[in-house]
Amino acid sequence: MRTMKFPWFVLTALLLLLQTCKGAKSCHIWSTAGNEVQITSTFRVYCAFNLECTPSMYSASGHSAPRPQTHQKHNSTTIYLDVVNVTEDCTFSCDCKGSNRNTGNKLDSCGLDIFAGFPPDRPTNVSCVYHISETSSAVVCSWASGRNTFIINDTKLRVRTFTHNATGELGSFVFPAKGSPTVRANFTVDGSVQVISVRANVTNKLGSAETPEVKYILRDIMMPPAPELHEVDCFSRNCSIKIKQSVPTHHLDINYKEENKEQWTPHPKSVLTNGSVLVQSLQPYRWYSFRARSRLTTGLWSDWSRTVSKWTQEEAPGCALDVWYAVDHNKIRVYWKKLDTSVAQGKILDYIITVYDRNYNIISTQTANSNNQSHLVQLCLNCHVTVSARNSRGRSPPGNITIHTVKAKATLVPVINNKNVAISWTQHVTAPLPLEYVVEWFAKYQKPKALRWLRMGQNSSHVVITDMEPFVCYEGAVYVFYSDNSVDRLEFTDINTDVSVPTSGPVVIEKVVGTTVNVTWLSMEEPGGCIIKYIIYLEKNNRFFASYNVSPSQRFWVLRDLTPADYRIWMSISTAKGEGPPGQKVNFFIQQDPPLALIITFSVLITLVGVLICVYQFSAVKERIWVYFQYCMPDIPDPANSKWAKDCLKEKAKVNLHHQISISTVSETEEDLVLVDIQELPRPPLLPQISLSSDSETATQPYPHITYIKCFSHDSDSSGQTHTSSLGTNETVDYISPHDTAGMSEEEEEDLPTFFPSHSFFPEQLDLGPKLTLDAVKIDGSDFFLQ
Known part of the structure; x- marks a missing residue:
């Protein structure tokens, strides 16, 4: 069979495409x-x-x-x-x-x-603990990894397990470990395991390291879980703590410590009874913290439990106060030092100050606030004062002092060395033996005194004071108490560990009395050390006038015989380092005294005026003054020649004024003016005034007949006219009244009071209604003065 070859150009194209993508x-x-x-x-x-x-x-x-x-x-x-x-x-x-x-x-x-x-270091401090819990158990091993390698490490724990006495190996295991700088690994073991061996190994790309093999018997590294502390119930000297444990243990360790202390105190014989432990030998009124740990019959102690804390209850203070006194403005200021927490045994609520006479009869009992450390009582000699601190549980034993008559002795000369003040005295060879010494010191210019004192034994002859602040002037004394109840006082004064120039001057208070100025001042509480002198500066009319150097013990200065001018006064303070800046400047003015002759003349005039007013109150004097006064009276116009009278004469109808007050009413719409005859009287002799009475119409009148003007408006059915009539010599004189009432009887008219009281020289202002315009009216005014 022929094999087909893949075309090379296709492969090249695929490679180029892959590279491009x-x-x-x-x-x-x-x-x-x-x-x-x-x-x-x-x-x-x-x-x-x-x-x-x-x-x-x-x-x-x-x-x-x-x-x-x-x-x-x-x-x-x-x-x-x-x-x-x-x-x-x-x-x-x-x-x-x-x-x-x-x-x-x-x-x-x-x-x-x-x-x-870096390559890893060899692990160190390998330790393994067998943690026993109620549900499961596990072995936890830890070790120190050494320095940081800055690259990734691979850490493992290699474990081998054995039966008893390591007679046979059960297995080998590798467990991952984590953490830095302390690395941990944990694993579980079978119940048949009694011995383990471990090795820690760490590796990175730069190297590796491993610990030697370490063997552990598990029963020796067993650790129970930490106890759980629950309810804490404390009394004054013990606390009962309820403890819960998930795994029963045979040993319990309780530790406690007071607040603000670092060291824990183990409590002996910590026995768990009915789930509680009684911690004894504690102190009253302390804030205690407790922790616990437990251990099985063998193995390791557990971790410490969480901490629980509580106050123990209070007890009455167990120690007397350290008490001292000082005389302050004819009173005794009693001082005491606060009790230490270990002695107070509770929160101090107040202090009770009791004063006894020399026979120990109570004079007074007073209470001071818990924040106070002194109290004022009445001055008494050879009396006794006690001070007790009180908390919720009771009082402390009384701290006693006796107010003695002190014998002043020579002044001591302290020695200042390295910011400390050393005071030495010589034990006098006297019949009574000294029982104790009390050294007191306080800031000289602070009010009230921040008194501090120290009691010394009968064999003491010196003391070193280390808490005197710099730039503060101190004074004090050493009291020597003898067996016969007598006391000597050795003073020291003007002590400062460091001194500076004052930062400001005193506040001046001036009081001007004539040409004398009383100057007082308020000194600074911290002038920078002991004052050498005060300097008073005085300006007159904006020019320097005088300066005065004043002793540091003085607080009063008098400027006498100052001439009238504008003045300005201020002060400064001098210490051993120099004179400080001036204080606030105060202006005052001395005035020119008025001439003595002017004062005398003014006083004489006031006296004469007073005498004349008193003399004028006598009636004989009033009459004599009138005799001389009537020659100086001006002429008074005659009403008969007045314009008002002339206009009335021109009236066609004669108006008859008929006096019927009892049957007439005042018209509200009609008022007519009536012209009557007025006769001028001669000036009467100085005779007593005779009152007129309607019952004696035939009596001889003291004056001739006078026709008076009287105007009435009547509402009548027969006539609305106004009538005039001339009264006979035997008729009663009626006065003009602009507000005459219609229903007024004749008796009421005749008994009208006089216008002016007889005892007053000036008549009261009366409202007479409408005014009359008179051309020439002459009125005899003698009655004004005679009445």
């Missing part, structure tokens, strides 16, 4: 060390081109852009590049330019990725 490469690239190389190694990269062109080679590392490299020519179609001491992953590529092949598509360049790394 696939995408042809212009070159081929490779490395003498492969794709994964060891760090710091040296190798060569080759590029072989498939057509004639101008070859080029590039390299890049990290995220940098490719850079052209200077390559070497191996032959007509191949170039190469030597790579020396590679330290990281990098990429190489080749390109072909200027190809003579006439193709429609540009050929792709070629590239190579190089991964740099």
Whole structure:
């Protein structure tokens, strides 16, 4: 049978089509060390081109852009590049330019990725644990992988299993392992297995490493699961913890620690009773944390359980307060130090301060807030003061002090060395023996005093104070208490461990009294150290006038005999480092005193006016004044010659004024003016006033007959006219009233009160209704003054 040959041109066409669809490469690239190389190694990269062109080679590392490299020519179609001491992953590529092949598509360049790394280290610290649980058990082995290889590793655990004492091998297994830098592998074993041997192996393209074979007896590496701690119930000195275990164990370990402490304390004899453990020997009012672990009869301890925490209950404070005192503005300020948590044994609610007299009779009992560390009580000598701290469970033992009469002794001279202050004193050879010493110190310019103190034994002779802050002035004393209840006080003052220039001046408060100015000031609490002096500056009319240096112990200064002018005053502070800036400037003014003669004259005039007013209250004086006053009175116009009277005369009808008040009513629409005769009276003698009465019409009148003007409007059925009549000498005089009431009786008219009271010189202002226009009216006004 003849075999048909496949046409060669068909094969060529198929190859060209496949190359066109696939995408042809212009070159081929490779490395003498492969794709994964060891760090710091040296190798060569080759590029072989498939057509004639101008070859080029590039390299890049990290995220940098490719850079052209200077390559070497191996032959007509191949170039190469030597790579020396590679330290990281990098990429190489080749390109072909200027190809003579006439193709429609540009050929792709070629590239190579190089991964740099290390061969694996031998694994270390191989350990295996046989975890026992309620449902299943498994062996977990772990080891340290060593340094990072930066390339892919293949890690495996090779295991062989044996019966008792490794007398026979049951099988060999390989298990994958994962993790870095600690690698783990786990597997299960049959119940007949009692011994295992393990080897860890790690391999990558740069090498491989393996651990020696390690054997384990399973009963020695058994580990139960961690216990579960549940409810915690605490008293003041013990706590009961409920514990749950999925696998029964024979050993239990309980640890505890206080809040903010790192060291755990093991609790001895942790016995599980009815699912609970009682942890004893605890302290009251502490925040305790607990954890537990368990172990079978053999094997390993379990992992630690989760931590549970709770407060123990409170107890009454078990220690007395450290109490001290200081005299503050004729009062005693009692100080105490807060109890340490270990002594307070609970949350302090308040402090009870009790004052006793010398016979221990209670004078007063007061309470201070739990945040306070001092309290003011009334000043008393040879009295006793106790201070107790109280929590929810009770009071502490009382801290006692006795307010003594202190004998002042010589001043101590402390020694400042390396920011510490050393104070020494000599034990005096006296009849009573010293029982103890108390050293107190406080910031001199702080109010109230932040008092600190330290009790010393009877054999002490010096103390080193380390907590004095820099740039603060301190003072204090050493108290010596003797067995006969007497006390000595050795003072020290103006101590600063460091000093600076003050940052500002005092606040000045001035009070001007005539030509004297009383100056006080408020000093800074922290002037930068101990004050050497205060300086007062005074300006007069914007010119420097004077300055005064004042002792640092003073808070008051008096400026005397200042002349009238505008003044300005301010102050500054000086320490051992120099004078500080001026404080706020205050303006004041000294006024010119008024002349003494003017003051005397004004005082005399006021006195005379007062005397005259008092004298005028006598009636005899009033009459005498009127005698001299009537000669000075001006003429008063006569109503008979007035314009109003002349107009009334021209009326055709004579109007008769008939006085019938009891039967008439005031007209609201009609008002007529009536002309009557008015006779001028002679000036009467100075006689007492005689009242007029309607009951004695025949009595002799004190004055001649006067015809008065009286106007009425009557509503009458017979006549609406207005009448005038002249009253007889025996008739009652009626006064003009613009508001006369229609229903008023004659008796009421006759008993009208006088216009002006007799005891007042000036009449009250009256509303007389419509006004009259008079041309010439003369009115006798003597009655005004006589009444």
